[in-house]
Amino acid sequence: MPEPERAAPVHSDAPPPEGLLDAFWRYERALMADDVPELDALFAAGPWTMRGDAAGLLVGHDGISAFRRGRGGAPQRRVAAVHVRVLGPDTASIVAELAPAAGGRGLQTQVWRRSAAGWQVVVAQVSGPPAAIDSRIWREVGTPLVAGSGAGPLVGRRVAVKDLFAVRGHRIGAGVPAWLAEAPVETATAAAVQRLLDAGADVAGIARTDEFAYSIAGANPHYGTPPNARVPGALPGGSSSGPASAVALGQADIGLATDTGGSIRVPASYQGLWGLRTTHGRIARDGLLPLAPSFDTVGWLTRDRAVLAACARVSAVGVPAVAAPDRFAVAPGLLAGLEVPVRDAILGWAARTEAEAVDLGDVASAQEAFRVVQAFEAWQADGAWLDMHPGAVSGAVAARFRVASRVSRDDAARAQEALAAHRDRIARALDGAILLLPSAASVAPSSTADPAAVEAVRAQTLRLTCVAGVLGAPALSAPLLELDGAPLGVCLVGPRHSDDALIHRAAALPVP
Amino acid sequence: MPEPERAAPVHSDAPPPEGLLDAFWRYERALMADDVPELDALFAAGPWTMRGDAAGLLVGHDGISAFRRGRGGAPQRRVAAVHVRVLGPDTASIVAELAPAAGGRGLQTQVWRRSAAGWQVVVAQVSGPPAAIDSRIWREVGTPLVAGSGAGPLVGRRVAVKDLFAVRGHRIGAGVPAWLAEAPVETATAAAVQRLLDAGADVAGIARTDEFAYSIAGANPHYGTPPNARVPGALPGGSSSGPASAVALGQADIGLATDTGGSIRVPASYQGLWGLRTTHGRIARDGLLPLAPSFDTVGWLTRDRAVLAACARVSAVGVPAVAAPDRFAVAPGLLAGLEVPVRDAILGWAARTEAEAVDLGDVASAQEAFRVVQAFEAWQADGAWLDMHPGAVSGAVAARFRVASRVSRDDAARAQEALAAHRDRIARALDGAILLLPSAASVAPSSTADPAAVEAVRAQTLRLTCVAGVLGAPALSAPLLELDGAPLGVCLVGPRHSDDALIHRAAALPVP
DSSP states (O other): OOOGGGTOOEEESSOOOTTHHHHHHHHHHHHHTTOHHHHHHHBOOSTTOEEEETTEEEESHHHHHHHHHHHTOOOOEEEEEEEEEEEETTEEEEEEEEEETTSSOEEEEEEEEEETTEEEEEEEEEEOOOOSSOTTTEEEEEEEEEOOOSOSTTTTOEEEEETTBOOTTSOOOTTOHHHHHHOOOOSSOOHHHHHHHHTTOEEEEEEOOSGGGOOSSOOOTTTOOOOOSSSTTBOOOSSSHHHHHHHHTTSOSEEEEEESSSTTHHHHHHHTOEEEEOOTTSBOOTTBOOSOTTTOEEEEEESSHHHHHHHHHHHBOSOOOOOOOSOEEEOHHHHTTSOHHHHHHHHHHHHTTTOEEOOOOOHHHHHHHHHHHHHHHHHHHHHHHHHHSTTSSOHHHHHHHHHHTTOOHHHHHHHHHHHHHHHHHHHHHHTTOEEEEESSSSSOOBTTSOHHHHHHHHHHHHHHHHHHHHHTOOEEEEEEEEETTEEEEEEEEOSTTOHHHHHHHHTTSOOO | OOOGGGTOOEEESSOOOTTHHHHHHHHHHHHHTTOHHHHHHHBOOSTTOEEEETTEEEESHHHHHHHHHHHTOOOOEEEEEEEEEEEETTEEEEEEEEEETTSSOEEEEEEEEEETTEEEEEEEEEEOOOOSSOTTTEEEEEEEEEOOOSOSTTTTOEEEEETTBOOTTSOOOTTOHHHHHHOOOOSSOOHHHHHHHHTTOEEEEEEOOSGGGOOSSOOOTTTOOOOOSSSTTBOOOSSSHHHHHHHHTTSOSEEEEEESSSTTHHHHHHHTOEEEEOOTTSBOOTTBOOSOTTTOEEEEEESSHHHHHHHHHHHBOSOOOOOOOSOEEEOHHHHTTSOHHHHHHHHHHHHTTTOEEOOOOOHHHHHHHHHHHHHHHHHHHHHHHHHHSTTSSOHHHHHHHHHHTTOOHHHHHHHHHHHHHHHHHHHHHHTTOEEEEESSSSSOOBTTSOHHHHHHHHHHHHHHHHHHHHHTOOEEEEEEEEETTEEEEEEEEOSTTOHHHHHHHHTTSOOO
16 A cells, blocks of 8 residues: 655644544545545535536535546546645645646645544545647647638637648548548648638647547547536537537637538537538538538537637638528427427527427428438448448447448438428428527437437437528527526528528527 | 626525625636735735645745736636535635636635634635647647657657657747748658657657757747746746656656757756756757757657666667766866755765766866857857848847857867867766766746846856767766755766666666
8 A cells, every 4th residue: 555645745834633634645545546435435425525627526425426436546646745724623624736647746625524424525626737638629739730821800710620621731530540540641721721711710720520420429439528618527519529629618719610410500509609500502612521412511619609700701602691581480390309498498588589480390201311311421421431441430420330331322312302392391381581499409418328318319409400401501509598507509590591691690689 | 897796606505604705706806807905815814825726836825916916817707606615604615616708617616714804715726727738838739740650669658849850741940930930841750750750659749949949948938938847937947848848747758859058958957857968979860950060969858767768779870889887976166156955965965876076177168168169050050040030039049149140160160179178188087987967057947037047047057068068978867856845857977878878877876
């Protein structure tokens, strides 16, 4: 058993109460040995005990204990110095300066209290040395990685580029290590990246995506799941997970991303960001690795509505903008399957816009046709490579590609025909109104949620997100609602090429 | 005046004592308004009050107040939630979840106490969201930036490459933004980088240097001064400041660096690392931006002696290794001008190695000859460019280049002749023994120290470091001593090409 107390100087403003330092060093030894029962015994029982770190605050002994059981031990460290502040006969605060074995310094503040159970921690905050790069969020970062080349409205803004876009001198990784290992160094920069550079923005770095962007969860087994900056322990949303987390954490101002089936709207919703899926064809896709070209769109994630507006304005290829109508619509039938709090939140909010109820008909069939076409095109894009690289993608994404491999060209053609009919019917039902719906079927699920539960939420969310995909219409996610403190985006689906107008219109939407 | 308390939910395990929350919100308002007198009044007076953050722990009200006065305000933030734990009628802990205006989340733990002065903070720890990249330390970082290409002894080790070495596909920045702006993308990787890649190491990133490496302080006015990972608020040492801080913080395992006049030994000493200045000519310099080729050497900074040994072994160009002698020497005359604690520390320690006292003669003259040759060569390397880019370098480095611009070719030739004589005399005095001396004349000075004081320490340090430069000999800095908790390196200068043997020998040195 290590004896960490041997070396550390102890500074105390008064003689430490009996047993306090013994308890402190017992805790330290237990932490280094990952002795969870001992650690649990040294933290006060009950719902008020708190432990905070860079990932957030845990409140309650049970949650703290579960965290300890799940993490597989704390990083090894030495206590470099101890500072005791005696607050009373049975209360003290101890600040420890920490020397992690892996370098750098850490800091730990504890509040200790003596009860019948002996000395126990009631409040703790710990911080360790920062990593050079958070590899869950980023693949490469620079100061900047690529400097802006213009003097436009985006000067000083930092862009996190989803790892599907070409950046000259860098590779495309697509969230798949085996793909990255074979990827060539790009010789030209993607058009959508260049537009932002020309407007003065800097590329801060290249950020993570779900494997081949074929997911909306935001999990990546190779690089780790990016943190949800708003809901500790929750999924970030995907597939534009890295750009979303980077923007939500303030590590970038703009996430340059793609949305095929929800990959911008879902992380925007989960992390309280603005996000725009653009009108199909409005933004050039040169230099973008495709997933499903019938539905692939370029868009952005931002904390600030005006920054999103500037991105949309400087990036459009030249198709004239269309005004947004004055009328809003909701589709109660589309929302019928949602959890009650989500449905109530969106319907309650939409009522304040005087949204008219419309019937979009059989969206489930539209969703199925969307799924078939997306699957066929995804296999066209990546199937040959995947066949030559068994095991390169994992879990739900691998399962999705297996299903995709069995979609025939005839299946896809029939689904495209069906989509055209759904498109006409939904457009007629909307009659030019802006459709209001939640950007996702739920707030962000826990990152330790059961895969089956994540898959169920995915299906519900895709029912919502497919509407814009079927229409080829712009869809803006606005961070306007919260459920129990977790963000829920409101999605505005407008007429084709009303992108700019939608963002403008959102400024006047009711705020709860 | 903002009213931050309007929105935040307050959770408390018991009714908060009267006045506590008022004081908490007063503090929050004062912080947002940078009202230092009010902040000072809300922190308890005296030497025991503590405030910790990612930069380290401040102990004592005065130091905390000085920090507040110097920083120009805290980042704007909103309090998202408040958790009160009542510890007694006059004691409470308040944990606040913070929503910084720039994104992400922060956390703040405070211990409050009521006295005649009212409610005051006695202990506080605060953490904010991490940056994407610490631009003081790094210019570019990847996961990795360049993957290792071999299966040698350095597999899994991460290299921070000083921004003087070519890395294919990247530019050389040399610590000078105007240089970087014009730098071409490198088409080949420097030999010293490639050796590490071939041995299995990954390049984690490109790390900061003092401007054109012409300093040993570690300050850089363009990118910010890297933090000293061991001594909060102190200079990191330079010119290999970025690699040194990266390794000391655990953000890399190997700092690939250069040492002309101390640029590896000084940061190693200041931050408690192993560092090797190699035998002149032992490591290839292809792809390295020169400072003063008569003295430029390649070397490494590590936390671990064995990793340093592996770097030296895999990187040598093929000159046979030489054994290290069994005998140690100290030069009391060389140490005469040092501060007493430094001199006592090194002499006391060296006595345990049975080091013999030697007289190296007039090292001051050798130092001057070294300075003249270095200055001449530095101006040869960078003068033409500097003439065309007025203002590109700043402060002490600019002053040094101005002096350098006035050194004539004849001055340099005379200094080279003098150096040859010094070399012979010093080598005779050492008679094959390993010279022991401090790696720097002091522990790390404060980063807010008076420039004149930094310059005085620099001159004293260069007196020590020039010996290896004059001899073309290897110099190992070993992290063996501390003065009041701040590291001080012990330097071993051995015969030419005894690099590997010096590192081996250091394993058996006495530890205080």
